[in-house]
Amino acid sequence: MDVVLREVHDSDLPVFFRQMNDPEALRMAAFTAKDPADRAAFDDRWRRIRASDAVTRTILADGDVVGSAAVYGEPGEREVTYWVDRAYWGRGVATAALRxxxxxxxxxxxxxxxxxxxxxxxxxxxxxxxxxxxxxTGYAPARGEEIDEVVLNLPG
Structure with missing residues (x-):
């Protein structure tokens, strides 16, 4: 499978919205928007993301939009995040996109x-x-409770 990143296009946002409302994916991600089905909040969030200094990319697998990946935050504290459509889990897409x-x-x-x-x-x-x-531990909106989380580091 050919996995590449590209700039986020407006036409990607409806796909991201659908992906980010998959109940199983929401549960697994856990730390999600308070109300993932709120399209206005989703659009506002993506406007802010795209206007920020975050490096945000669309993930394509064999030409299909299958998710997003980003680096965001303050220098010295920047984090990575990614979201891959559940249909592509376990196929190496997230690893290839993050690399x-x-x-x-x-x-x-x-x-x-x-x-x-x-x-x-x-x-x-x-x-x-x-x-x-x-x-x-942190409150996970997708699960409605406090859960354990791991913090990981990629050193210089």
Whole structure:
């Protein structure tokens, strides 16, 4: 499968909105928007993201929009995030996309967070060189409760 990143286009946003409303994906991601079905809030959030200094990319697999990946935050505290359509889980898409993003953004250190029970996302991060550095708890809107999360670091 050919996985590439490109700039986010307006036409990608309806696809992202649909992907980010998949109940199983929401549960796995855990730390999501308070109300993922609120399209106005989604659009506002993406306007802010696209106007910021975040490096935000659309993930394409064999030419199809399958998700997004980004590096955001303050220098020295920047984090990576990604979202891949559930139909593509377990096929190496997230790993390939994150590797491409890390090649595009050489800044280090970078950080990531994941629900402690999200073994797929943790595996992707570890394949890309991230290592667990801490554990925390936080409120996960998609689950409606406090859950454990891992904090990972990709050193310089």
């Amino acid at each position: 491409a993003l890390l090649a595009e953004v050489p800044e280090r250190p970078l950080y990531a967070r994941a629900a402690a029970d999200n073994t797929g996302s943790r595996r992707v991060l570890e394949k890309c060189g991230f290592r667990e550095t801490a554990r925390a």
